[in-house]
Amino acid sequence: MSEPTSSDARITPAEFHRAEGVSDWRVTATGPQAVFAAASLTHAASLVASIVEASRHFDVDPDIDVRPEAIVVRVPDRDFGGIPLAAPAFAAAVSRAAGERGLRAQPARVQSIGIYVAQHSEVDARPFFQAALGYDPLQDTDAVDPLRCGPQLAFNPIAGDVPRRGRTHLDVFVPADQAQARVAAALAAGGRMVDDSQAPAWWSLASPDNHGVDIASWTDTAD
Incomplete structure (x- = not known):
């Protein structure tokens, strides 16, 4: 080799x-x-x-x-x-x-945005999103704008969830030295903490009407 x-x-x-x-x-x-x-x-x-x-x-x-x-x-x-x-x-x-x-x-x-499409384990939503957005497949589970202008999509199954119900949240990737400030700003703006067990790699937040946002910094520190 x-x-x-x-x-x-x-x-x-x-x-x-x-x-x-x-x-x-x-x-x-x-x-x-x-x-x-x-x-x-x-x-x-x-x-x-x-x-x-x-x-x-x-x-x-x-x-x-x-x-x-x-x-x-x-x-x-x-x-x-x-x-x-x-x-x-x-x-x-x-x-x-x-x-x-x-x-x-x-x-x-500095930041990048990803959309995490959570789907029922018996559903493959990626072909629909690729066609609707003009995206290309990326590896086995993701889709990407061929010009890298739009957010990357990740598709992951939810075992045991109700068919025909999709759950989607945003992944917001920020610098490691800015992550806690971004989390604090989101909470001050009416959000709530859903899960901080993975911090400082990422925090899972929800808007006042329960839309999900993960604020992640692990990409800036991974070794």
Whole structure:
């Protein structure tokens, strides 16, 4: 068996965070991500050329979201295989370029959203959601927007539940250093704690009318 090349070797979130120059970045369910505040669309877009240059140099394919308020840069985990070995060097290069342009990192704004579709054990809802949303299958149980703009869907059975009754909740992946503040804000806004037995990996909350939201930080610390 051949040894993995630098382009297909992977690292964990903890290994990513131990690298130099990545303090602007956090790891969510979709991979490393940074948000840099901008004064205008032109200001935000000024970073794109440097991102492309770093992408070519380190052989990392990022997703870039340019808005007047900020530019969001992600290193997507397209196959659940882990973070590319070159991601820290790429991230550090992007952060240096952002600093040179006066784009300020805002780690507290980093997040990714997933929708957890809980279905009866005798039902397979994934084909319906794929067709309705134009999503592609991801591994055996998930579905994903092919352009990674929409939230990832996860489909999991509930054994013994009532047929024809779906239960769905949101998974909100946030930086580990922001998770407790996000939980506190949700509780202050009228939510209630359903289960904190897995904290600080994740907290299960419910809205006043019992819609479920899991706030998760484990993706930012996994080793």
